[in-house]
Amino acid sequence: MSGSEERPHAELWAQVQAWLEEWWDPDLTVDAWWKAVAAAGWTAPHLSEEQGGRGLSRRSQTVVRSAFAKFGALLPPGGLGLLMAAPTILTQGTPEQVDRLVPPILEGQVNWCQLFSEPGAGSDLAGLTTRATRDGDKWIINGQKVWSSMAMTSDFGMLLARTDFDVPKHRGISWFAFPLDQPGVTIRPLREMTGQAVFNEVFLDDAVVDDADLIGGEGNGWAVTQTTLHFERTGIGAGGSHAAFPDPGPKGGMLGLRAGDAARIEPPSSKLTLGFEDVVELAQRTGRASDPSIRQALATLYAFTETGRWNALRGRAEAARGGGQSVASTGKLSQTRIVKLAAKLGMDILGPHGLLADADGVDGGVYAEAMVFSPASSIYGGADEIQRNIIGERSLGLPREPAPDRDRPFGEVLRSYGG
Numbered sequence: 001m002s003g004s005e006e007r008p009h010a011e012l013w014a015q016v017q018a019w020l021e022e023w024w025d026p027d028l029t030v031d032a033w034w035k036a037v038a039a040a041g042w043t044a045p046h047l048s049e050e051q052g053g054r055g056l057s058r059r060s061q062t063v064v065r066s067a068f069a070k071f072g073a074l075l076p077p078g079g080l081g082l083l084m085a086a087p088t089i090l091t092q093g094t095p096e097q098v099d100r101l102v103p104p105i106l107e108g109q110v111n112w113c114q115l116f117s118e119p120g121a122g123s124d125l126a127g128l129t130t131r132a133t134r135d136g137d138k139w140i141i142n143g144q145k146v147w148s149s150m151a152m153t154s155d156f157g158m159l160l161a162r163t164d165f166d167v168p169k170h171r172g173i174s175w176f177a178f179p180l181d182q183p184g185v186t187i188r189p190l191r192e193m194t195g196q197a198v199f200n201e202v203f204l205d206d207a208v209v210d211d212a213d214l215i216g217g218e219g220n221g222w223a224v225t226q227t228t229l230h231f232e233r234t235g236i237g238a239g240g241s242h243a244a245f246p247d248p249g250p251k252g253g254m255l256g257l258r259a260g261d262a263a264r265i266e267p268p269s270s271k272l273t274l275g276f277e278d279v280v281e282l283a284q285r286t287g288r289a290s291d292p293s294i295r296q297a298l299a300t301l302y303a304f305t306e307t308g309r310w311n312a313l314r315g316r317a318e319a320a321r322g323g324g325q326s327v328a329s330t331g332k333l334s335q336t337r338i339v340k341l342a343a344k345l346g347m348d349i350l351g352p353h354g355l356l357a358d359a360d361g362v363d364g365g366v367y368a369e370a371m372v373f374s375p376a377s378s379i380y381g382g383a384d385e386i387q388r389n390i391i392g393e394r395s396l397g398l399p400r401e402p403a404p405d406r407d408r409p410f411g412e413v414l415r416s417y418g419g
C-alpha cells in the first residue's frame with residue numbers, strides 16, 4: 001500500500017500498529033492468531049461492535065489489512081464467507097443465525113462458497129431448478145451447481161434452491177446456509193484455461209439442510225440474493241483483493257500453521273489480476289516507461305483506476321443510505337475494464353517474452369497468467385451485459401427487458417434444463 005493510502009487514515013494506521021506491536025506473535029498458530037484478531041474487531045472493522053467489528057467505515061477494512069501487511073503480520077482471514085455470506089446473514093438472518101454463523105467466519109474457522117449458478121441458470125439466475133423439498137424440520141436438496149469457486153476447500157455454501165415451483169420464478173427461491181460435508185454432496189473440480197482448478201461442479205443428491213439454516217424466510221431467497229450480489233459486486237468493484245486470501249477454514253490448510261510462516265505465503269490471487277501499480281513498476285523495471293504508447297496506456301489505466309475508486313466511494317455512501325445497486329454494477333464494470341487493460345498492458349510492456357508461463361516466464365509467469373484470466377472478469381459476479389441491463393433499467397430508467405415468463409408459475413415455464 002502506498003503512502004497516499006496511509007495518510008488520510010493515519011490515526012487508524014497508528015492504532016493498528018500499536019495493537020500489532022502488543023499482540024503479533026509469529027509463534028502462535030494461525031487458528032489462535034485469527035481468534036485474537038477477530039476478538040479485537042480487526043477482521044471486519046466496518047461492522048458494529050456488537051456484530052464483531054469496531055464500528056468504522058467500510059474503507060477501514062482495506063486500511064487495516066494494509067497495516068497488517070506492512071507490519072509483516074498475517075492478515076485477518078479472507079474468503080467469500082467474509083465478503084458475502086456474513087453481510088448477507090447480518091442483513092437478512094435472525095439474531096440466532098447471526099450468533100451461530102457469523103463469528104466462525106470472522107475467526108477464519110470456516111470457508112464458504114457460492115452455490116448460485118447452474119448449468120441452465122447463470123445470467124438468468126432466477127431460472128434455477130435445484131429443488132428443496134421440506135421434510136419436517138429439514139429440507140432435502142436435489143440438483144446441480146456449477147462454476148462454484150473454491151467449493152473443494154469450503155465448509156458451507158450459500159445455496160439457492162427452489163422451494164416452490166407453483167409461483168413465478170423470482171418468488172419460489174430460498175437461500176440456505178448449506179453444510180457441504182455430507183454424503184449427498186459430490187464436488188468435482190473443473191480445470192480452467194489458466195491451468196488451475198478453482199471452479200467446481202457440485203452435485204446434490206438428497207442432501208440435507210436444517211430449516212434453522214434457511215436465511216431470510218421461505219420463498220424470500222431472491223431478495224436475500226440481491227443482498228449477496230450487492231456485496232459481491234461492491235467487493236469486486238473495490239478491487240476485491242481480500243475476497244479469498246488468506247484462505248480460512250480447516251480445508252484452507254492454514255489454521256494449523258505457525259502464523260509467522262503463514263504471513264510469508266504469497267496470495268495466489270495476486271497472480272490472477274494486475275492493477276495500475278503492478279504495471280507501472282513493470283514498465284519502470286524493464287525500461288519501457290519512456291515509450292510514448294506505454295505511457296499513454298498507463299495514463300488511461302490510471303484514469304480508470306481513479307474513477308473506479310471514486311465510484312466505490314460513491315457506492316459506499318449510497319449503500320449507507322440504503323441504495324447503490326447500480327453503482328455496484330458500474331463499479332463491477334469499471335473493475336473489469338481495469339483488469340483487462342492492466343493484463344494487456346503487461347503483455348505490451350513485455351512483448352512475446354511475457355507469454356511464457358510458470359518458471360520460464362517473467363516473475364514466474366504472473367503476466368501470462370493474468371492475461372489468460374482477464375476475460376473471466378467479464379463473466380463472474382454477473383456478466384457485463386447484465387450489469388449494463390441493471391444500469392439501464394434501475395439507474396437510467398430505460399424500459400425493462402421483455403420477460404414473458406416473469407409472472408407465470410415456474411412449473412409451467414418452458415425450459416431446456418432441470419426438473
Ligand SMILES: Cc1cc2nc3c(=O)[nH]c(=O)nc-3n(C[C@H](O)[C@H](O)[C@H](O)COP(=O)(O)OP(=O)(O)OC[C@H]3O[C@@H](n4cnc5c(N)ncnc54)[C@H](O)[C@@H]3O)c2cc1C
Nearest residue numbers: 114115116117122123147148149376379380381382383385
Ligand atoms: C472466474 C469465475 C468465478 C465464478 N464463481 C462462481 C461461484 O463461485 N459461484 C457461482 O454460483 N457462480 C460462479 N461463476 C459463474 C458466473 O456467475 C456465471 O458464469 C455468470 O453469471 C454467467 O452465467 P453463464 O455462464 O450461465 O452464462 P449465460 O448466462 O449463458 O450468458 C452467456 C452470454 O449471454 C449474455 N446474456 C445472457 N443473458 C443476457 C441478457 N438478458 N441480455 C444481454 N446479454 C445476455 C451474457 O452476458 C453472456 O455474454 C463464476 C464465473 C467465473 C468466470
